[in-house]
Amino acid sequence: MSAQRILVTAALPYANGHLHIGHMVEFIQTDIWCRFQRLLGHNCIFVHADDTHGTATMIRARQEGRPEVEILADMQAAHMADLADFQVEQVHYGSTNSEANRALCHEFWAAFREQGLVAERDVEQLFDPEAGMFLADRFVKGTCPRCGEPDQYGDHCEQCNATYSPSELVNPYSTLTGAKPELRTSKHLFVQIHQLQDFLTEWVDANDHLQDEVANYLKGFFLGEPLKEWDISRPAPYFGFEIPDAPGQFWYVWFDAPIGYVSSTKEWCDKTGEDFDTWWRSPDTRIVHVIGKDIIYFHCLFWPAMLKTAGFRLPERVQIHGMLTVDGAKMSKSRGTFVLARTYLEHLDPAYLRYFYASKLTNTLDDFDLGLEEFVNKINSDLVGKVVNLASRTAKFVKGVGLSAAYPDDGGLFEAAATEGDAIRDAYEGFEYAQAMRRIMALADRANEYVEAEAPWALKKDPEKAEALQDVCTVALNLFRQLVIYLAPVLPRLAAQVGELLGAPIERWDESRTPLVGTPVAKFKHLMQRVDPEKVKAMIEDSREAQAASETAAPTAAADDGAALAAEPIADECTYDDFMKIDLRVARVAKAEHVDGAKKLLKLTLSLGGDETRTVFAGIKSAYQPEQLEGRLVVCVANLAPRKMKFGVSEGMVVAAGPGGQDVFLLSPDSGAVPGQRVH
């Protein structure tokens, strides 16, 4: 097999936040594949960068009162440290906010212009006069024009499910400053992507670029009708690159983000003397993008269209994975399952997560779950109980004498496992890591059975059988080494340790085909610790606590910087009498239950003391579990007119603060208050 040139990328993480264990699914998956290819002897590089541009970075810079580039530098340093500590190896870590990227953006753009793909149109959009910027839908809130529900986002009412344009909102306000937005017109540039429709249809259809389900999805959902033009410009102010032939216009972040793959490679080439065209314009280079299913559209339609237009090599494959859930649910800050990469590393060995992910990853878009109990069990029984234990139970018997000079008869075990290596190799190649891990563990079972049957500890007692003992351990340690070679892409540190233990570094996949003989065996040291469930618990606890500290990442919630106030300005003055119209009461949550069919609501039965109760539907499902609520005291509006809702009549409101979603904070009276007391 001749060495191939392979360029691999993972989606560029956004510079606005820290990496979490969901990101790590992709980076670990990509790193495993690259290490596997290098183990086969291929010239495989993983190039990476931060995605930096866009409104979110700009707003964060304003909030923190420092320039964007400072934030970018901090975040990049943090991202690089996290990845390095997870043993993710990248040849270069670039940034989309680099001169190399700007130059390449110009190159792509010139190609678009030359080929007549750019059109110009006026777009009406809401503008925040105080912030001096146009507002994306999610930065505008107001009263729903259909049902009158206040505080709905610019495009969609969560109360009645109406969709509308932001300009239709009643009493709109900017969530950035609270100012009333004005409707303004600005020029936008559009890419006429439908001109590439035939090319894209063919590309999507061609074998092996995409998983079947993705190709079907794209063909059925987008390519069946003319593709809509792509709004590629944003008016100033915008943190990004100004479009050279359209002053005051900036490229939308999704234009320059994937170009970061190319520009990062360029920087790496300039640094190392590699030839850039060989990597991005040669048909001999395999280019593979690993992404999550949330960004299929950009990577499987726009990106190939961009590469094609600008004359670059198209990806051989866009490998798409599902999303991570933790303990059966979306990662949640209030449950403590929103675990930052750094928080994980403070408590647990990265090897655990690398193996766990590998044992779960398939070549499908299915989401997969990190069950915390399963995590502990799997690592302890697979890695410690089966694999590492093989060395642990045999290595010390041959300390001093080393491995036998000739490989003994093992009943064909080694040969069978070498053959099985082909299937394991194919599984890695096809991103079927779960299958690879299953096969490896089955081999580990065979090896442990062998040790059990040969009972080296019994041979040890009879000095006459010293040779047999050495032979049995030679077999066991070779079977062990074979497993570690197969696991090397996943567990690089283990591979290095085993190289030292057996006096021969693990460098090539093919080494799994030849038994090691006659080498000394070093003193056995523990290769991997069992997972302590207490540490997992501590990690979850820390993640729950980190919630408050990490809030600065969300544009609507910073500590005392006034962002929350700005998001929702103080209402018009009211009189004491106005206030007294609202009868706030202390209430006890007598019952809290899920509502069938409701995404956001919990049904609460509130006791106001005596026989007085209220049934209230509260939109707090994403922040609270019913069990957490039962018995606790809350404050409710007791004289609110009943309101008919989809699931029943709500007879009041519980008082809570926060922007919504997972960030809802119920108010509670201090201890001593009893249900029925009025709040004055």
Next chain:
RNA sequence: GGCGGUGUAGCUCAGUCGGUUAGAGCACAGGCUUCAUAAGCCUGGGGUCGGCGGUUCAAGUCCGCCCGCCGCUACCA
């Protein structure tokens, strides 16, 4: 709401072209072993393959309908 995915043992999942009595790991129970980090080996219990209908000599597998669960929902579609 829209779109996509998914449903097989208590849990996580495999199950090829439709073909014998539906499998594995973990968990659980009993036994063995005592070299090994409470590791290992053997045995066992445990399934109406989400439901209903259809095609077929034969359905976990193919088709239709229904139900449940999960994800995505971006000035981007």
